[in-house]
Amino acid sequence: MPPKTHLTAEQRREKTVAAVVDLCANEDPASITTTEIAKRMKVTQGALFRHFVSKDAIWESVIGWVAKQIMKRLERAKNDAATPLEALKAMFFAHIEFIRERPGIPRLLLGQLQHSRSTPARLMVRQLLSEYRKSVEKQLISAQLDGELRKDLNIEMAATQYIGMIQGLVIQSLLTGDMQYIVDQAPGAFEVFCQGICAPPE
Amino acid sequence: MPPKTHLTAEQRREKTVAAVVDLCANEDPASITTTEIAKRMKVTQGALFRHFVSKDAIWESVIGWVAKQIMKRLERAKNDAATPLEALKAMFFAHIEFIRERPGIPRLLLGQLQHSRSTPARLMVRQLLSEYRKSVEKQLISAQLDGELRKDLNIEMAATQYIGMIQGLVIQSLLTGDMQYIVDQAPGAFEVFCQGICAPPE
DNA sequence: TAGCATAAAGTAATAAAGCGCTATCTTAGA
DNA sequence: TCTAAGATAGCGCTTTATTACTTTATGCTA
Numbered sequence: 001m002p003p004k005t006h007l008t009a010e011q012r013r014e015k016t017v018a019a020v021v022d023l024c025a026n027e028d029p030a031s032i033t034t035t036e037i038a039k040r041m042k043v044t045q046g047a048l049f050r051h052f053v054s055k056d057a058i059w060e061s062v063i064g065w066v067a068k069q070i071m072k073r074l075e076r077a078k079n080d081a082a083t084p085l086e087a088l089k090a091m092f093f094a095h096i097e098f099i100r101e102r103p104g105i106p107r108l109l110l111g112q113l114q115h116s117r118s119t120p121a122r123l124m125v126r127q128l129l130s131e132y133r134k135s136v137e138k139q140l141i142s143a144q145l146d147g148e149l150r151k152d153l154n155i156e157m158a159a160t161q162y163i164g165m166i167q168g169l170v171i172q173s174l175l176t177g178d179m180q181y182i183v184d185q186a187p188g189a190f191e192v193f194c195q196g197i198c199a200p201p202e
Numbered sequence: 203m204p205p206k207t208h209l210t211a212e213q214r215r216e217k218t219v220a221a222v223v224d225l226c227a228n229e230d231p232a233s234i235t236t237t238e239i240a241k242r243m244k245v246t247q248g249a250l251f252r253h254f255v256s257k258d259a260i261w262e263s264v265i266g267w268v269a270k271q272i273m274k275r276l277e278r279a280k281n282d283a284a285t286p287l288e289a290l291k292a293m294f295f296a297h298i299e300f301i302r303e304r305p306g307i308p309r310l311l312l313g314q315l316q317h318s319r320s321t322p323a324r325l326m327v328r329q330l331l332s333e334y335r336k337s338v339e340k341q342l343i344s345a346q347l348d349g350e351l352r353k354d355l356n357i358e359m360a361a362t363q364y365i366g367m368i369q370g371l372v373i374q375s376l377l378t379g380d381m382q383y384i385v386d387q388a389p390g391a392f393e394v395f396c397q398g399i400c401a402p403p404e
Numbered sequence: 405t406a407g408c409a410t411a412a413a414g415t416a417a418t419a420a421a422g423c424g425c426t427a428t429c430t431t432a433g434a
Numbered sequence: 435t436c437t438a439a440g441a442t443a444g445c446g447c448t449t450t451a452t453t454a455c456t457t458t459a460t461g462c463t464a
Contacts, residue, residue: 005439006432006433008439009438027318031317033422043440043441044441046440047440048425110312111316114230114232114313116229130377150397153394154393154394157387157393160367161363163373164370165362165363167366167372168363169362172365175331188356188359189362191356192399195399196395197397206458208413209413211413236451247449248416248452248453249413251452
């Protein structure tokens with residue numbers, strides 16, 4: 001059977017999102033054109049507009065997919081852990097694993113944050129990071145109540161540090177141009193983070 | 203005396219750099235056009251190309267200026283400090299102060315890191331961050347030798363954490379759209395960072 | 405020191421290329 | 435057979451860069 005040329009609208013939208021995520025792995029999101037997306041999907045540029053009313057709508061779909069993926073993986077990681085601190089660790093490595101699978105993710109999200117104009121996509125990124133942060137703070141609070149963390153630890157600061165830890169790794173990877181760096185350095189980074197927030201041994 | 207309309211090439215180049223840095227405070231660097239730069243300088247778009255051979259050349263000048271500023275301020279901060287750890291703290295706050303004065307700086311550098319294509323400007327950002335990191339690691343090593351830091355601390359990880367700390371604050375600021383956040387949160391962030399790397403009190 | 409020549413800075417218009425998007429026709433597949 | 439996906443072609447707009455012309459500042463000479 002020859003490969004289907006005419007996909008359903010639903011399938012085509014999924015392929016489009018995948019194509020954009022892939023392109024972000026090697027390119028500045030701001031410079032990705034509809035022509036380029038179409039070329040990677042082996043359709044003509046105009047065909048994209050059968051399934052999306054505008055380019056902005058494509059970005060909305062992309063961010064929507066990313067947000068869903070991240071939160072789903074975070075939730076799964078959390079549920080498999082015994083203690084709050086272990087849950088936080090699992091969440092961290094779930095994020096790292098997602099980046100390893102889809103190296104375009106950091107660029108993609110960072111690219112949206114760069115705009116100052118409030119597109120729907122940008123609002124969705126804000127929403128995502130807000131939820132993400134809340135999720136981290138929740139674990140930190142639980143861990144503190146359980147006595148795993150220092151009593152005087154500022155939860156907000158610790159959450160910023162947590163997000164910064166990932167960002168620091170991402171920046172370093174963008175420099176080297178290789179996301180494998182993140183995977184290699186992640187365990188050590190989390191260890192240093194822990195030593196900053198954990199209660200000192202009795 | 204009426205304001206000079208015809209500036210020297212040198213003065214015009216400086217004004218151009220300043221205009222771009224200013225624009226980055228409220229806009230995605232990737233979307234800044236030569237027309238926009240010219241408008242802010244009150245000259246016509248074509249006039250820019252008397253002083254820069256291309257738009258890329260403008261970015262080169264901008265990054266050059268930023269790099270020089272940052273390293274200059276870092277050096278000054280370092281020299282005024284008594285201990286290595288205090289020097290690191292001074293460097294941190296010098297960076298924060300620079301961002302406060304020029305809120306476009308994080309967007310600007312982040313924007314360059316987003317490209318994967320190796321423009322001269324991008325290489326300059328790589329160079330800058332590499333020097334920056336080296337400078338941080340140097341202070342960390344000194345501090346460790348002086349017994350201010352934990353003996354088993356991984357210096358590379360600590361440096362990544364340091365850069366991540368700034369990045370975490372920047373991300374949060376990009377979300378709120380207000381760089382004042384960084385200034386307010388900086389002292390607390392540094393404190394958490396210190397607790398992670400410093401030697402436990404005897 | 406007035407006047408002028410000249411080099412450099414700036415203007416205005418436009419070329420060339422690429423962008424998002426659409427209207428119209430064609431074809432695959434249930 | 436008929437509907438929805440895709441192809442084709444092109445429109446209107448924006449962007450970088452160039453060109454031909456004009457204005458400003460300055461140093462030199464009489």
